[in-house]
């Protein structure tokens with residue numbers, strides 16, 4: 318079903334995308350080289366060309382230039398799957414099972430019922446892989462070697478998880494709510510992709526079973542006909558093609574929660590805890606860390622001395638809200654405030670821009686850093702961890718003033 322089509326450019330010496338996304342000049346901008354390379358632009362059926370990191374399973378990232386739009390178009394939204402068996406779901410035949418020992422009853426919902434029997438809710442929220450920017454990790458770490466684009470922002474519409482859980486009668490002993498999707502492993506021995514979140518998080522009014530993305534049905538690659546939305550938390554919990562929701566009175570046993578997607582305890586200033594899955598030394602990743610990206614400039618881009626330059630970008634966090642974005646033109650010695658753009662809600666990308674007029678000829682590095690309502694900010698030095706999660710090193714672009 319996944320035919321390899323439209324291979325547009327093979328980047329032997331570095332792929333150049335109009336307006337952003339070049340990775341060829343990290344060394345010059347003083348960034349760690351990591352393992353990321355320019356990648357190959359390739360279009361999955363129904364998608365625009367994205368940067369291919371792997372084909373089976375499909376892992377495709379969004380070029381930086383497309384992340385300048387506050388809402389990421391559906392056909393440019395990144396794609397990440399762990400398992401290679403991804404069925405095409407027939408909307409009419411699809412069913413969502415709801416139950417578990419943490420529920421008093423059980424229920425099977427059709428797509429029709431999901432849309433008709435529950436109040437529709439909407440939230441604009443960033444969907445970002447915990448491993449976004451892993452390919453920039455220095456030293457190198459194994460995994461999908463993402464650049465900056467394993468993320469997107471969309472307006473999600475669906476039924477509230479809490480309303481669905483209320484329909485089956487959640488018992489007070491329920492500690493976690495687990496999700497399974499229609500995808501299955503290709504090889505025996507590969508664990509099925511099953512995830513859970515704490516019950517309190519599932520009861521958040523912004524947690525949804527979404528059947529619309531930016532006003533349209535979800536693309537197949539992003540979880541048609543319905544997926545879980547956990548605003549503020551990394552995308553690993555955002556189960557696609559969801560087929561079951563299970564309330565559990567004991568913590569889920571799943572490789573994808575117990576072993577993968579975990580970080581050393583205390584390493585990051587995460588506020589939301591997932592207590593039932595914490596060990597002595599590690600904890601599941603929960604919220605996204607505060608982060609930002611310069612979206613309209615590329616490394617090596619030329620500007621004339623005395624000519625005004627407007628840098629544009631986006632900032633986001635785990636849902637506390639972006640309060641400030643600052644830029645530095647002197648290697649972080651001084652920082653100047655950027656202007657924040659439209660606020661689409663605390664879970665959304667927040668656009669920003671920063672105008673400056675370079676006077677001196679030669680190379681010039683621009684860095685951006687965001688901070689949120691808690692006062693949390695980004696890091697200048699990578700906070701190294703073996704799985705390569707939560708990379709929020711200041712984004713830096715090197716331009717040439719001529």
Ligand SMILES: Nc1nc2c(c(=O)[nH]1)N[C@H]1C(S)=C(S)[C@@H](COP(=O)(O)O)O[C@H]1N2
Pocket residue numbers: 394395396397398399400444445446447497498499500510538539540552553554555556557558559
């Ligand atoms: N069914 C299913 N859902 C899934 C996954 C998966 O492998 N299977 N991967 C998760 C992870 S780790 C990420 S980063 C997001 C990616 O969402 P996207 O492909 O819509 O961008 O989906 C999540 N939901």
Ligand SMILES: [Mo]
Pocket residue numbers: 397445446447448552553
């Ligand atoms: Mo992910």
